[in-house]
Structures are given as structure tokens and as C-alpha cells.
Amino acid sequence: MSDTFTLDGKTISFTEGQTIMQAATDAGVYIPHLCYLPELKPHGSCKLCTVKINGRETSSCTMRAAAGMVVESDTEEINSQRRALIHMLFVEGNHLCPTCEVSGNCKLQATAYHLGFMSPQFDHFFPIRRVDASHPDIWLDFNRCILCSLCVQASRDVDGKNVFGLSGRGIKSRLIVNSKSGKLADTDMAVTDKAAQVCPVGVILKKRTAFKTPIGERTYDKKPISEVPDTPAKER
Amino acid sequence: MDTPVKKKLKVATASLAGCFGCHTSFLDIDERLLTLLEYIEFDRSPLTDIKEVSPDCDIGIIEGGVCNAENVHVLREYRKNCKVLIAIGACAYNGNIPVYRNQFPLPVVLEEVYHTGPGLANGLIPNDPELPLPLNKVHPIHEVVKVDYTIPGCPPSGDAIWKFLTDLLAGREPELGHGLLRYD
Amino acid sequence: MNTNSIQPEGITGVVDRVVARWRHDPTCMVQILREVQETCDWLPPEAIDRTQELLGVPRTSIEGVAHFYSFFYTQPRGLYRILVSDNITDRMLGNMALLDRLCQSLWVEPGKVSEDGLVSVDTTSDTGMGDQGPALLVNNYAVTRLSEARVDEIVDLVRGKVPLAQWPADYFKVEDNVRRADIMLGHALKPGDALRAAWGRAPAAMLEEIKRSNLRGRGGAGFTTGLKWEACRNAPLKAGQQRIVVCNADEGEPGTFKDRVLLASHADLVFEGMTVAAYAVGATRGFLYLRGEYRHLLDSLNGVLERRRQEGLLGKGILGVPGADFDIEIHLGAGAYICGEESALIESLEGKRGTPRNRPPFPVTNGYQDQPTIVNNVETFAAAALIAVHGGDWYASIGTKQSAGTKILSVSGDCERPGLYEYPFGVTVRQVLEDCGARDTQAVQVSGPSGVCVGAGEFDRRIGFEDIPTAGAFMVFDQSRDMFEVARNFVHFFQHESCGFCTPCRVGTSLLKNMMDKLHKGLGSRFDFAEIEQLNQLLKATSHCGLGHTACNPVLDTVAKFRPAYDQRLRRQDFMPAFDLDMALAEARQMTGRQDSGAHFKTEFGEG
Structure with missing residues (x-):
């Protein structure tokens, strides 16, 4: 028999070792998240999945569930924090949805829709970032990187390649690739790599596929992200 | 909507560094525009050709971001005279396409356009005092004045604009659900 | 001391020597890069190439480290790399005027390298010389008590390309300035006293003594030392694992410099405390993680360690007891405040970027290379040595009920x-x-x-x-x-030191810095104040570690206690842009040559 905790008043069962996120997902309850994918080790950097446990904020993707926990997630207080975090990610990079080929399949955008984000207040940083179109099958648009490091993990832990890494510090943190030239073409990245499938935004893009599915008919055009389980992202 | 009993609300609109797509989308509310006109009247707007915003304007709707001195003057006139200011469309709330020039210093942009790029005969950067000077960077409007509401989208659909305005006129906090809230 | 001489061995030769010295061990990446830079003055691409070849690690993990720590340079920064300490106390002593004087005399802009490639001047977080500032670092060596005269002399030395080793020794003199000594700064222990006292008990009894003392961690958080040690001692070891003792000497909190003095004048006491800890928890390996700003202490500390080995106080068979093995290696930081957080420190010890880990698991069970590890402050270890000699009851009798010693x-x-x-x-x-x-x-x-x-x-x-x-x-x-300026300095500090791992701290500290700068420029209104309050709340609630949680404290405190300092900066009735509108037209004015009225924003315009 498994133990239970409550999430927004709903009783959730969990098995020993499960995180709150995992247990909630199994129970069909959506907690917003960007840097978490079920098949990779959670690291808790985006903080979108922050919940309140017994009155204290913590990342639900890294916190193990314990019997009797009282967890709050879908409250106005927490969702307002999440909207601010979303907005931080938007202003930190250059996220121009109308010009982005991932629009409609983008988790950042879809999560913002889910949270009803529509009142910007922070000033934009407009960082100078580059694109890398050197690879025959993949191009990289660093303007949209949210530093979730899912590609770093997927390349290292699934592909066994270490194509990606994080560099810099603080607001100057950035994604880099594993080559002397700094170009993706000079790495051993292949379009079939797991790392090419996990980007929640529009950084790692497969060439010649951009508009196969028209805008308006994409994953999160059809259903809100809260109703789309994580796995279909692979087939995007 | 019920029959109007109150004085009509004055609504002013403007397009700054935008493409008028949001205004065009506004017209996509189609025959509902007639219903809307039972509640509002247009003040300064590309739809009316009124030259100045009335000091007692109720709602200002701004399309486009801020890319030059004139944009700043217009935006401030709207802010000063409108009780509620609404940003409409991606250019107004995050700068959108025009902010691509923020990747380059303004002198580089002007050099490219007027000196090194093909197409212009005399190769001089225009310096007529009639022309507004460009700012060194393009800004969303909330970085220049206080903005009360935003209708995202590029452009927002007529349905989204309708939903937003009817919410606002009915005194509800405007909400756009799945399908209406879009950034693209 | 680095003399900036041309290297006869070439870049490859330097890397080969350094990597061999660090046992071809990628976990020593921070030390390898530091030593390569000490000889090469920066980390040229060839050095990174060679390091990658020798260590066989992904290039991303080398570059990731090289770009994380402030003191590593992947671009040439001159033969003389001058970093002016920029804590608020340095500011109060006039460091900015001295920085200007330095830059003007050397024809270099702050943050840049001089055109001849000779020198760079920049600011850095507090260098731990608060009692003898203003201070600077030149090639990571501390120069204290700056004055206009001293700055002028430094300019001459730099221009004359005088090797650092030949600069007047007085520049590098770091005073202890002990004004009030008690049981620690006034102790009379001889090297070995605490070890003999500890070895006189069983390890469990030594641990018991620490518990009885009610000693709590001196790094700020105040976790009970005895409980931490006990958890480590009881943590199971997997095959091939050992327990680890780490001394946290990454004294990066601005305004703190007591660990510097303990290590300069009481190093034996500190190392003895670490060895007592190792005895109590059953550890065989130790690290001292010394902040990069204290580079001047490294050679003498290594000397103390060597002497202790010779005296049988460290290494194999301590005090002649077979199997009593424990040795200490010093790792130097490279300009990253976050590495004072124990899990980030461990990451750095493992040769990685110093980002805090998720906890649990805690270091006491899964620390350095996943082994049971205790991380304690310098002062905590020094206290442990005192407790070994004088006993837990003695220590507990000093201070207050919850704060012994x-x-x-x-x-x-x-x-x-x-x-x-x-x-x-x-x-x-x-x-x-x-x-x-x-x-x-x-x-x-x-x-x-x-x-x-x-x-x-x-x-x-x-x-x-x-x-x-x-x-x-x-x-x-x-x-x-002006307490607003105090808070603004601290906000700048946190922004500079945020590791960038989590969204709220990475972006939030930058937003907070920009807001404080906006107020500083006189562009603040009540709207900005509301945003500051929201950021404070968000940082506190959602940040990954203590840095983000506390980054807003200076603002919260000064708002609560010195509100007029803020109010006078929030006088604008209307929202103002964070940038100067008229300056935003300057480039266009220059390109068009226009100076007509339409080419300017009138200053009073914003108030309408």
C-alpha cells in the first residue's frame, strides 16, 4: 500500500522515493515546469514547479513526497510567482513568438498561456546572442535559451556524447557546444540524438521541418499544456 | 450587452512602431463594432483622424513599440490623457520585429541602411528636422510609460480583442482563455 | 610570486607540468586552470586544448569552469591584472576616486585592457581587507591601505614593467589588527596539544566532547557541529570510499576577514581542529578551500602543512599511531562567492562550476565525490581544537545558553x-x-x-x-x-555573484540591480518601488539557495529601517523609463548632426 499526501486538497498516492512532481503526474495533476522531463534526472533550476509544502516553498520536481505532506500548487499566490518567473525568462532572452518556428510547440509559451501571463512589467535585457547554422541538420538559436540544461543532460546521460554544456556565470550564463570552434558542426551531434528532442523552447531546431505543421495546428494550439503529457514532445 | 445607460467611453488608439495589423485586427470584430459603438466613441485614432487626445479620454489603446522620439511624444500624450492605457500586440508589449535592430548599435544600422547598403542614391543619413530621430534601442511601451493592460498577439484576433474589451467594459478583469491568449 | 616572464617551456609545457603536478586528475580542474594562468597570465586557447588532450574531458567542462570563476581569463588581461576591492567599506574609504586615478594615469578604461596590453583595471567583490582598505589585488595578490601616493607608485611600477616580486614588500603587508582576544585569538596551544588530547580519548568520546560543547557552525547558519560530525561518522561507506573533512575558508561575505587572520597567525590551530574532526568522524582526507583573494596565504599554509607532516601531526601514522592517517590538500578558489555555500564548494573541489546542489542528500552522507563529508568554517575547526584540549563543558560554560563559546x-x-x-x-x-x-x-x-x-x-x-x-x-x-547606497552596493554584489543556476536569482538579482540603479539615477516612482517589493518576495520564495534567499535582505532591511532614504528617490509622480531618454537620442544626433529642438527631449517633459 502506498502513502498519500494532499495537493491542493486532493489526495495523491505515491510510492517510496517518488517526488511530488512524479506522484502528481501519475495522478494526472499538472504542475507547471520547464526544466523537468520524466526520463531525465530532475535538477530544479527553472523553479516553475515551486509549490508550498506545509507553508514553505520548494521545487516539486526534486522534493521527495512524504506521507501527510500538505502541498499547495494551483493558488493565486504561487501562480503569480510563476508568471513573474515566466516573465523573467522572457526578458532575459529574445523571445519573439511571431518569428519563432516553434510557436505552438513551445513549452515556455504554452506554460505562459496556461498561467494567463499577459501583463509585462520588467524591462527587457535584449542580450546580444548568436545563432549557429553550421550543422547540416540542426540549427541553434541561442536567443531563446532558458538554460534548462535538458540538452546538456540528454546528451551526456542518454546519448553519451557531452555535446552541450553550460558556461559563464549569473546573468552571463550561456549554453555552449563541445568543439574548439564553438560550432555545432564540429561536434558529434546527430539529429537523431535525444539532445535534439528535448529543448522546451526554440533553441535546438531541426532543419527543413519548421512549418510542416502549420501554426494553429500544433501541440499546444490544440490543447493547453496542462492536458498534454510530456512524452509527445519527442515527436514534435 | 444591455442597453447603454451611461455616457459613452472615449477610446483613443495609436500605432507607433507597428504595422497597423492590430488596428486591422480590431476591425475584424466585424459587425460587433456596431455594438461596441453603443458603449464607446473613438477619440484620436487612425479610424477618426482626430488630431489630439481629449483630456478626459477613458481608454487608450497603443499598437507598436517605441523606436523614435515621436513615438515617445505620442505615447506620453496618450498616457497623460487616458485613464486606462492598453498595450495591444507583440510590438507594444515586447518590441517584436522592430527589436531585431537592438542586436546592433544604431550607428551600424544607419550606416548599413544609408551608406553601405544598396538602393539609396545620395548615401546621406536624413537630417531633416521634420523627421523624428531614432532612439538607440527599440523599447516595448511599458518601459517608457505605465501600462495598465496588455492584449498579446501578433496580432491578437478580433475575437480576443472583443473578449478583452467586453470584459473591461463590463468591469471584469479581462481574461483570454486557451485559444484566445496567443503571443504569435 | 609570478614575475610575468616569458615562459621557456611554452604554453604546452606549462600545462603538462601543471596537469602532472595535479595527478592528471580532472577533479583538480580549478587548481589546474589557476596554476596555468599564474604562469601564462591568462588561459589561452592552446592551454585549454592541451588540458583537454591530457585530461580527456569534454571541452565544455573546461570552458564551463573557465568562464564561471571571476579570476579566470579566456582573453588576455595584461601582464598586470588589477582588481580594486569594491565593498561598501572600500567605497567609504574612497576606492572609486583611487580607481579613477589609477585608470587615468594608466590610460585604461575600467574593465578593459590598456591598448599596449600591459595592464587591466577592474573592480572585484570585497577582498577581505575591510580593516585596512581601500585594497586591491594585483595578479591575485592583495595590496592594502591604498592612498593616492601608493596608487601613483603602482602606476610607475606598472609602466616600468617591474616584476611583482620586486614591488615594495610593504604594499603586500596584511595586518592582523587583533583588538580584542579571548580564548581563541589568545590561546597558548602548541602544535600537537589538541591532537594529543584528542588521541587520549576514543573517537566516539571526542565526538561526545564536541556535542557536549554545544559548538555551532561559525559560517553563519549555526548548525550544531556535533550533530553534523555524528551524521558523517554514522554515514555508511561504499566500497572504496572514505570520509572527508573540508575546511571552508572561502571567506567571501563582504566585511568578513577573521578567517584570514586565523589562517595567517593560527594555522596550526585550524589544521589541528580539522585533524581532530577527522579523528572523531573517521576521515582520512581533508581539504582547505581557500578563497582566491587569499592567494598570499597559500605558500605559508602549504609550509605549515609540510612542517606538520614532518612533525608527525599530519599524514600517515599521526602521533606515531599506525593507521591514524589524515592529510590535507589546499584548493584555492578563483573569485566566486557562491563557493562559500557548502555544496557549491564541494562542486568546486571536484573541479566543476560552483553551483549549489539539490539537498537532500546532504554532504554528510553524499559530499565530495559522493562520500560522507563534513564542511565546517575555519573558526569552527579552531574552536574544535580548543575543545579537544579544554573539554566540552569548559566551552559550553562560555557565552550564552544557545550560543556557546x-x-x-x-x-x-x-x-x-x-x-x-x-x-x-x-x-x-x-x-x-x-x-x-x-x-x-x-x-x-x-x-x-x-x-x-x-x-x-x-x-x-x-x-x-x-x-x-x-x-x-x-x-x-x-x-x-546614505543607507540606500549601502543597499545598492550589496545588491550589485549579489548580482555579480549569482551563479545563474536558478531563474529567480539569475534574472531577479539583475532586475533588482537595475531597479536600484534606476532609483539612484533619480528616475524612481512608486511603481518602481512596488516592483522592488515584488522581486524581494519572489527571490525569497523561489530561489535555489541562500544567495537568492538573502539577496533582497539589504533592501528589505533598509526599506524597513531607513525609509526616507528611499522616499527621497521616489519623488517622481509619473513612471519614468530606466534609461535617459535624451541620451537615447545621442547616437542619432551624432549620426545626423542635428541639434534642433526636435533632436532633444526637454528634461521637464517627463513630469507632465
């Missing part, structure tokens, strides 16, 4: 006698102010930017875990100081 305060700022003051816990802020000769005091920032700002009405509050816990910083501000 003494605490060393690093006093700086507006007072006559800055320096170290060791008191039994429970001393009042007022007493410290009296002792250090502070007059007309407006506020004291206790425990640095992440600590608490204490206003004049609270000077009867006491130093101790019951009231004001502290890692040791005690910065004094008299009535002439």
Missing part, C-alpha cells in the same frame, strides 16, 4: 579601531561599537549583505543565535552615510 567579529567601516574583536557570545552591538571607537553610528550591517542591518534603536540587541546570528562581519555606518 566566543565569536570573532570583523569590524570595519566608521570606527577608530577596525579589526578583530573576539567576544563571548551575548555581547551587545552597543558594546562592540564602544570598544571599536564608533561614534554617531546610524547602523551596523551584521554578518554582511546576507545578514541583518541593525538600526540605532536596536543597539542593545545581542550577538548570538538567540538574537543576531553572524558569520562575523560587523560593518559600521555613521550618520553621514
Whole structure:
């Protein structure tokens, strides 16, 4: 028999070792998240999945569930924090949805829709970032990187390649690739790599596929992200 | 909507560094525009050709971001005279396409356009005092004045604009659900 | 000391030598890059190539580290790399005017390299010389007590390309400035005393003694040392694992400098405390993680370690007891405050970027290379050595009920006698102010930017875990100081030091910095204040580690206690842009040559 905790008043069962996120997902309850994918080790950097446990904020993707926990997630207080975090990610990079080929399949955008984000207040940083179109099958648009490091993990832990890494510090943190030239073409990245499938935004893009599915008919055009389980992202 | 009993609300609109797509989308509310006109009247707007915003304007709707001195003057006139200011469309709330020039210093942009790029005969950067000077960077409007509401989208659909305005006129906090809230 | 000479061995030769010295061990990446840079003056691409070849690690993991730490340079930064300490106390002593003087005389812009590639000048976070500032680092060596005359002399030395080793020794003199000594700074122990006392008991009994002493961690958080040690001692070892003792000497909290003095003048006591800990928990390997700003201590500390090995106080068979093995290796940081957080420190010890880990699991069970690890502050280990000799009951009898023993305060700022003051816990802020000769005091920032700002009405509050816990910083501000500017300096510090791992801290500290700068420029309104309050709340609630949680403390405290300093900056009725509108037209004016009225924004326009 498994133990239970409550999430927004709903009783959730969990098995020993499960995180709150995992247990909630199994129970069909959506907690917003960007840097978490079920098949990779959670690291808790985006903080979108922050919940309140017994009155204290913590990342639900890294916190193990314990019997009797009282967890709050879908409250106005927490969702307002999440909207601010979303907005931080938007202003930190250059996220121009109308010009982005991932629009409609983008988790950042879809999560913002889910949270009803529509009142910007922070000033934009407009960082100078580059694109890398050197690879025959993949191009990289660093303007949209949210530093979730899912590609770093997927390349290292699934592909066994270490194509990606994080560099810099603080607001100057950035994604880099594993080559002397700094170009993706000079790495051993292949379009079939797991790392090419996990980007929640529009950084790692497969060439010649951009508009196969028209805008308006994409994953999160059809259903809100809260109703789309994580796995279909692979087939995007 | 019920029959109007109150004085009509004055609504002013403007397009700054935008493409008028949001205004065009506004017209996509189609025959509902007639219903809307039972509640509002247009003040300064590309739809009316009124030259100045009335000091007692109720709602200002701004399309486009801020890319030059004139944009700043217009935006401030709207802010000063409108009780509620609404940003409409991606250019107004995050700068959108025009902010691509923020990747380059303004002198580089002007050099490219007027000196090194093909197409212009005399190769001089225009310096007529009639022309507004460009700012060194393009800004969303909330970085220049206080903005009360935003209708995202590029452009927002007529349905989204309708939903937003009817919410606002009915005194509800405007909400756009799945399908209406879009950034693209 | 680095003499900036041309390397006969070539870049490849340098890397080969350094990598061999560090056993071809990628976990020593920070040390390898540091030593390569000490010879090459920066980390040229060839050095990174060679390191990658020799260590066989992904290039991303080398570049990721090289770009994380402030003191590593992947672009040439000159033969002389000058970093002016920029804590608020340095500011109060006029460091900015001295920086300007330095830059003007050397024809170099702050943050840049001179055109001839000779010198670069920039600012850096507090270098731990608060009692003898303004201070700077040249090629990571501390120069204290800067004055206009000293700056001018430095300019001449740089221009004359005089090797650092030939600069006047007086520049590099770092004083202890011990103003009040108690059981620790006034101890009379000889090397080996504490070890013999510890070895006289069983390890479990030694641990019991630490528990009985009620010693709590001196790094600020105040976790009970005995419990930490016990958890490590009881943590199961997997095959091939050993227990690890780490001394956290990454004394990065602005305003703190007591660990520097303990290591400069009481290194034996500290190493002895580490060895006592190793004995109590059953550890065989130890690290001292020394902040990069204390490079000047490295050689003498290595000397102390070597002497202790010779004397049978360290290494194999300590005190002649077979199997009593424990040795200590010193790792130097490279300019990253976050590495003072214990899990980030461990990451750095493993040769990685210093980002805090998710906890649990805690280091006591899964620390350095997943082994049971205790991380304690320098002062904690020194106290442990005292406890080994004098016993837990003796120690517990000093101080207060919840705060046993003494605490060393690093006093700086507006007072006559800055320096170290060791008191039994429970001393009042007022007493410290009296002792250090502070007059007309407006506020004291206790425990640095992440600590608490204490206003004049609270000077009867006491130093101790019951009231004001502290890692040791005690910065004094008299009535002439602008507490808004104090908070702004601290906000800049946190922005610079955020590791970038989590969204709220990475972006939030930058947003907060921009807002404080906006207020500083006189562009603030009530709208901006609301945004500052929202950011504070968000950072506190959602950040990954203590840095983000505390980054807003200076603002929250000064808003609560010195509100007029903010109000006078929030006078704008209307929202104003964070940038200067008229300046935003300057480039266009220059390109068009226009100066007509339409080419300017009138200054009063914004108030309409």
C-alpha cells in the first residue's frame, strides 16, 4: 500500500522515493515546469514547479513526497510567482513568438498561456546572442535559451556524447557546444540524438521541418499544456 | 450587452512602431463594432483622424513599440490623457520585429541602411528636422510609460480583442482563455 | 610570486607540468586552470586544448569552469591584472576616486585592457581587507591601505614593467589588527596539544566532547557541529570510499576577514581542529578551500602543512599511531562567492562550476565525490581544537545558553579601531561599537549583505543565535552615510555573484540591480518601488539557495529601517523609463548632426 499526501486538497498516492512532481503526474495533476522531463534526472533550476509544502516553498520536481505532506500548487499566490518567473525568462532572452518556428510547440509559451501571463512589467535585457547554422541538420538559436540544461543532460546521460554544456556565470550564463570552434558542426551531434528532442523552447531546431505543421495546428494550439503529457514532445 | 445607460467611453488608439495589423485586427470584430459603438466613441485614432487626445479620454489603446522620439511624444500624450492605457500586440508589449535592430548599435544600422547598403542614391543619413530621430534601442511601451493592460498577439484576433474589451467594459478583469491568449 | 616572464617551456609545457603536478586528475580542474594562468597570465586557447588532450574531458567542462570563476581569463588581461576591492567599506574609504586615478594615469578604461596590453583595471567583490582598505589585488595578490601616493607608485611600477616580486614588500603587508582576544585569538596551544588530547580519548568520546560543547557552525547558519560530525561518522561507506573533512575558508561575505587572520597567525590551530574532526568522524582526507583573494596565504599554509607532516601531526601514522592517517590538500578558489555555500564548494573541489546542489542528500552522507563529508568554517575547526584540549563543558560554560563559546567579529567601516574583536557570545552591538571607537553610528550591517542591518534603536540587541546570528562581519555606518547606497552596493554584489543556476536569482538579482540603479539615477516612482517589493518576495520564495534567499535582505532591511532614504528617490509622480531618454537620442544626433529642438527631449517633459 502506498502513502498519500494532499495537493491542493486532493489526495495523491505515491510510492517510496517518488517526488511530488512524479506522484502528481501519475495522478494526472499538472504542475507547471520547464526544466523537468520524466526520463531525465530532475535538477530544479527553472523553479516553475515551486509549490508550498506545509507553508514553505520548494521545487516539486526534486522534493521527495512524504506521507501527510500538505502541498499547495494551483493558488493565486504561487501562480503569480510563476508568471513573474515566466516573465523573467522572457526578458532575459529574445523571445519573439511571431518569428519563432516553434510557436505552438513551445513549452515556455504554452506554460505562459496556461498561467494567463499577459501583463509585462520588467524591462527587457535584449542580450546580444548568436545563432549557429553550421550543422547540416540542426540549427541553434541561442536567443531563446532558458538554460534548462535538458540538452546538456540528454546528451551526456542518454546519448553519451557531452555535446552541450553550460558556461559563464549569473546573468552571463550561456549554453555552449563541445568543439574548439564553438560550432555545432564540429561536434558529434546527430539529429537523431535525444539532445535534439528535448529543448522546451526554440533553441535546438531541426532543419527543413519548421512549418510542416502549420501554426494553429500544433501541440499546444490544440490543447493547453496542462492536458498534454510530456512524452509527445519527442515527436514534435 | 444591455442597453447603454451611461455616457459613452472615449477610446483613443495609436500605432507607433507597428504595422497597423492590430488596428486591422480590431476591425475584424466585424459587425460587433456596431455594438461596441453603443458603449464607446473613438477619440484620436487612425479610424477618426482626430488630431489630439481629449483630456478626459477613458481608454487608450497603443499598437507598436517605441523606436523614435515621436513615438515617445505620442505615447506620453496618450498616457497623460487616458485613464486606462492598453498595450495591444507583440510590438507594444515586447518590441517584436522592430527589436531585431537592438542586436546592433544604431550607428551600424544607419550606416548599413544609408551608406553601405544598396538602393539609396545620395548615401546621406536624413537630417531633416521634420523627421523624428531614432532612439538607440527599440523599447516595448511599458518601459517608457505605465501600462495598465496588455492584449498579446501578433496580432491578437478580433475575437480576443472583443473578449478583452467586453470584459473591461463590463468591469471584469479581462481574461483570454486557451485559444484566445496567443503571443504569435 | 609570478614575475610575468616569458615562459621557456611554452604554453604546452606549462600545462603538462601543471596537469602532472595535479595527478592528471580532472577533479583538480580549478587548481589546474589557476596554476596555468599564474604562469601564462591568462588561459589561452592552446592551454585549454592541451588540458583537454591530457585530461580527456569534454571541452565544455573546461570552458564551463573557465568562464564561471571571476579570476579566470579566456582573453588576455595584461601582464598586470588589477582588481580594486569594491565593498561598501572600500567605497567609504574612497576606492572609486583611487580607481579613477589609477585608470587615468594608466590610460585604461575600467574593465578593459590598456591598448599596449600591459595592464587591466577592474573592480572585484570585497577582498577581505575591510580593516585596512581601500585594497586591491594585483595578479591575485592583495595590496592594502591604498592612498593616492601608493596608487601613483603602482602606476610607475606598472609602466616600468617591474616584476611583482620586486614591488615594495610593504604594499603586500596584511595586518592582523587583533583588538580584542579571548580564548581563541589568545590561546597558548602548541602544535600537537589538541591532537594529543584528542588521541587520549576514543573517537566516539571526542565526538561526545564536541556535542557536549554545544559548538555551532561559525559560517553563519549555526548548525550544531556535533550533530553534523555524528551524521558523517554514522554515514555508511561504499566500497572504496572514505570520509572527508573540508575546511571552508572561502571567506567571501563582504566585511568578513577573521578567517584570514586565523589562517595567517593560527594555522596550526585550524589544521589541528580539522585533524581532530577527522579523528572523531573517521576521515582520512581533508581539504582547505581557500578563497582566491587569499592567494598570499597559500605558500605559508602549504609550509605549515609540510612542517606538520614532518612533525608527525599530519599524514600517515599521526602521533606515531599506525593507521591514524589524515592529510590535507589546499584548493584555492578563483573569485566566486557562491563557493562559500557548502555544496557549491564541494562542486568546486571536484573541479566543476560552483553551483549549489539539490539537498537532500546532504554532504554528510553524499559530499565530495559522493562520500560522507563534513564542511565546517575555519573558526569552527579552531574552536574544535580548543575543545579537544579544554573539554566540552569548559566551552559550553562560555557565552550564552544557545550560543556557546566566543565569536570573532570583523569590524570595519566608521570606527577608530577596525579589526578583530573576539567576544563571548551575548555581547551587545552597543558594546562592540564602544570598544571599536564608533561614534554617531546610524547602523551596523551584521554578518554582511546576507545578514541583518541593525538600526540605532536596536543597539542593545545581542550577538548570538538567540538574537543576531553572524558569520562575523560587523560593518559600521555613521550618520553621514546614505543607507540606500549601502543597499545598492550589496545588491550589485549579489548580482555579480549569482551563479545563474536558478531563474529567480539569475534574472531577479539583475532586475533588482537595475531597479536600484534606476532609483539612484533619480528616475524612481512608486511603481518602481512596488516592483522592488515584488522581486524581494519572489527571490525569497523561489530561489535555489541562500544567495537568492538573502539577496533582497539589504533592501528589505533598509526599506524597513531607513525609509526616507528611499522616499527621497521616489519623488517622481509619473513612471519614468530606466534609461535617459535624451541620451537615447545621442547616437542619432551624432549620426545626423542635428541639434534642433526636435533632436532633444526637454528634461521637464517627463513630469507632465
